[in-house]
Amino acid sequence: MTEQKLLSCAKSEFLEKGFLGASMRSIAQKASMTTGAIYRYFPDKNALFEAVVKPTADEISAYFEEISSYQLQLLEYNETVLEYESMQKGMLQIVDFIYDRFDIFDLLINGSNGSNKEHYIDSLMELDLSSTQAYIHKLSQLNILQHSPPAHLLSILVKQSYRQVLEIVVSRMNREEAFEYMQLLIPFLYAGWTSLLETQNNSNKAKEEKQ
Structure with missing residues (x-):
């Protein structure tokens, strides 16, 4: 469930700001996670965008x-x-x-x-x-x-x-x-x-x- 919530929040961030403007920090805040927690699921922003x-x-x-x-x-x-x-x-x-x-x-x-x-x-x-x-x-x-x-x-x-x-x-x-x-x-x-x-x-x- 946490990963699905993360992907949903990441999708919202990418749609709003595009890949270049999207912030892992902002995605973490939307998902009520720490930035470090995101990196346990995805090694970088590219991998997160790919998953979305x-x-x-x-x-x-x-x-x-x-x-x-x-x-x-x-x-x-x-x-x-x-x-x-x-x-x-x-x-x-x-x-x-x-x-x-x-x-x-x-x-x-x-x-x-x-x-x-x-x-x-x-x-x-x-x-x-x-x-x-x-x-x-x-x-x-x-x-x-x-x-x-x-x-x-x-x-x-x-x-x-x-x-x-x-x-x-x-x-x-x-x-x-x-x-x-x-x-x-x-x-x-x-x-x-x-x-x-x-x-x-x-x-x-x-x-x-x-x-």
């Missing part, structure tokens, strides 16, 4: 890995992921996922500077980049991709798309504001990626619509 965020951070990583695998599985059945309704549904589910764990997303994105988790979101971006590269490669294997961007530009585009979605956390929007923002962002991202990753099917549809 790790369970949810692991869950987040697993969730995004699952999304990546699902996208590639769809291609095995010759189904495209870039259908608008599918993309919209998936992205709104991600928003729900974020807001059900918003405090930890907030810590990882806005409050982790100086900690060992400072680059955690970068690792998620790299995961998404690898997934996108695998998706493009699979489209090429299926001979349904018209063209693809150079690798160095793809990296920039993926990371910028990621940042646009995570702006809901950076700006600390409430859930209602986030859904309003996503209703504008999703069509923007959809138009950009469908144009960038033009497939034979999309190209044929466009020609038919012109006729």
Whole structure:
């Protein structure tokens, strides 16, 4: 019980002040402990921050890995992921996922500077980049991709798309504001990626619509 109380108080301190501004002394006071007692549980502030965020951070990583695998599985059945309704549904589910764990997303994105988790979101971006590269490669294997961007530009585009979605956390929007923002962002991202990753099917549809 003491350790759980300590983690709860540490989480409150980190959310309020971020990793750099958080004080072990202040955390000890909130937990009605001595600073020395905290060090019997955790050797330093980094270890304490890690204990606060790790369970949810692991869950987040697993969730995004699952999304990546699902996208590639769809291609095995010759189904495209870039259908608008599918993309919209998936992205709104991600928003729900974020807001059900918003405090930890907030810590990882806005409050982790100086900690060992400072680059955690970068690792998620790299995961998404690898997934996108695998998706493009699979489209090429299926001979349904018209063209693809150079690798160095793809990296920039993926990371910028990621940042646009995570702006809901950076700006600390409430859930209602986030859904309003996503209703504008999703069509923007959809138009950009469908144009960038033009497939034979999309190209044929466009020609038919012109006729």
